[in-house]
Amino acid sequence: MDAAREAGRDPVSITTIVVTKFHPAALVRDLAGLGVRDFGENRLQDAAPKSAELADLDLVWHFVGQLQSKKARQVREFARVIHSVDRESLADALASDERSIDCFVQVNLTDDPARGGVVPSGLDALVARVLDTSGLRLRGLMVVAPLGEEPRRAFARARAYSEHIRRIAPEAINISMGMSDDFREAILEGATHLRIGTAITGNRPDSG
Numbered sequence: 546m547d548a549a550r551e552a553g554r555d556p557v558s559i560t561t562i563v564v565t566k567f568h569p570a571a572l573v574r575d576l577a578g579l580g581v582r583d584f585g586e587n588r589l590q591d592a593a594p595k596s597a598e599l600a601d602l603d604l605v606w607h608f609v610g611q612l613q614s615k616k617a618r619q620v621r622e623f624a625r626v627i628h629s630v631d632r633e634s635l636a637d638a639l640a641s642d643e644r645s646i647d648c649f650v651q652v653n654l655t656d657d658p659a660r661g662g663v664v665p666s667g668l669d670a671l672v673a674r675v676l677d678t679s680g681l682r683l684r685g686l687m688v689v690a691p692l693g694e695e696p697r698r699a700f701a702r703a704r705a706y707s708e709h710i711r712r713i714a715p716e717a718i719n720i721s722m723g724m725s726d727d728f729r730e731a732i733l734e735g736a737t738h739l740r741i742g743t744a745i746t747g748n749r750p751d752s753g
């Protein structure tokens with residue numbers, strides 16, 4: 546909230562997603578009782594049963610992890626938003642003529658392909674592909690701050706990519722960035738969706 550005001554931004558314009566990976570469904574239920582609606586998960590095998598167990602609550606599930614194309618349809622079944630579309634084959638696998646879901650294109654801000662995300666030189670082609678895919682509504686870009694770089698500098702690059710893609714995707718105005726350790730810097734660079742785990746939930750029970 547303070548960071549939002551410092552950046553001259555209305556806190557209401559920022560969605561906080563509570564990332565509950567490795568935590569039991571009971572914790573999600575408690576948070577929902579406190580008014581949290583947006584939850585994030587990064588692994589299909591944990592998220593699918595958790596969301597099924599909590600189907601009586603009207604929650605918005607965000608999928609934030611790396612996703613294999615062959616699992617794309619299963620993620621579609623419970624997630625309302627996918628933050629990690631990082632290649633054209635995944636966009637193709639997520640296509641549907643039935644129900645549209647929201648998505649973010651993930652951009653890799655490092656030189657390490659294992660960190661996930663499309664390389665910046667491939668961003669325009671991926672954005673164009675998502676725009677051409679039925680059943681996907683492009684909301685914006687997603688990034689994770691690199692290790693060993695000042696997060697604000699990295700987030701400033703993400704902001705520049707976001708401004709760049711709006712020339713071909715004028716509705717893709719959102720930026721999903723900022724975690725427990727760097728959400729203030731993310732807000733200062735225009736984040737609209739924060740993905741916060743440990744700062745809200747405490748340490749994860751089993752990060753293995």
Ligand SMILES: *Cc1c(COP(=O)(O)O)cnc(C)c1O
Pocket residue numbers: 564566587609610689724725726740741742743744
């Ligand atoms: C786990 C995770 C988060 C939350 O991380 P914290 O440091 O616990 O806030 C955010 N984004 C992604 C993609 C994650 O996997």
